[in-house]
């Protein structure tokens with residue numbers, strides 16, 4: 001077996017530099033599709049190490065290739081990290097906080113990039129010890145629709161060469177550093193945005209019989225979708241639907257407004273149920289509005305698809321992770337209804353999206369989110385080892 005000790009040895013020496021890389025990325029976060037300086041910094045690392053890549057993918061994305069030299073092999077495995085930060089004012093207490101006011105790496109994408117850089121560095125240093133090719137993708141714009149993954153795919157990031165598998169990781173606050181896990185099968189939800197407008201003539205509050213009341217229709221729709229979900233959703237299918245924004249256009253204590261806007265989300269782990277509900281919801285809101293003498297117009301902004309971890313690949317992932325981390329360090333990861341545009345890759349090729357323990361913290365997307373630096377070499381080594389093993393090296 002290729003010695004995993006050589007990965008750990010390289011990372012032990014490289015760890016101080018790798019942590020500096022992570023901190024540098026953390027201090028200079030950039031919003032989705034605006035990752036210009038982040039991209040330039042990653043480019044400078046790759047150039048310094050002599051690793052070939054091309055730039056300009058979906059804006060500031062980068063794609064490159066590390067080739068193993070041990071045995072001739074055309075097998076290709078891909079590794080992906082997302083690059084963008086969030087519009088959040090950091091309150092982490094870090095000695096290396098964001099220098100870009102109002103922007104924060106609150107989803108750990110700084111850690112993801114540092115892990116991928118570390119993995120690429122190790123794979124390049126050890127290239128004489130393994131066979132095959134590792135394609136790496138630094139992907140912009142994970143946090144906003146349509147997501148950088150779909151754009152990079154459209155630009156051909158999964159072509160020439162086509163990888164047989166893609167691996168990605170996400171920080172997991174609350175999971176100890178040194179631990180990692182994967183949820184086989186459907187593991188993250190499809191996520192669609194709902195925009196609903198209900199309109200009626202409105203009128204004087206004292207004369208409702210002369211008006212149609214879109215507020216009442218909205219109220220019936222808000223509670224009604226919960227009944228719809230209760231009757232349409234197969235009981236074992238995880239899904240949520242709800243409205244987080246309700247706004248009347250006009251209206252007063254004595255005025256029935258003419259328009260109401262609702263915004264909400266619909267998430268599920270079942271692609272068939274997703275399509276069915278898109279149709280049923282449209283019928284349902286029209287019928288309720290109609291019964292109230294109002295009209296409803298529903299727009300569904302399709303978000304990311306269901307993220308499916310290929311069950312066979314996930315079983316291998318567990319074996320390889322247990323080799324690298326030790327069986328005691330594997331964590332059970334339940335499915336969740338958050339969404340991730342890594343799902344676009346897993347629709348085309350088998351994928352493994354796994355969780356890396358980054359220690360105690362508030363949740364991601366919180367101003368107080370923190371991720372322990374010591375998780376970075378763990379993630380880097382695990383990515384490198386997974387790539388080498390999935391390429392058939394023993």
Ligand SMILES: [Zn+2]
Nearest residue numbers: 107143364365
């Ligand atoms: Zn996020």
Ligand SMILES: [Zn+2]
Nearest residue numbers: 107108109170
């Ligand atoms: Zn994220």
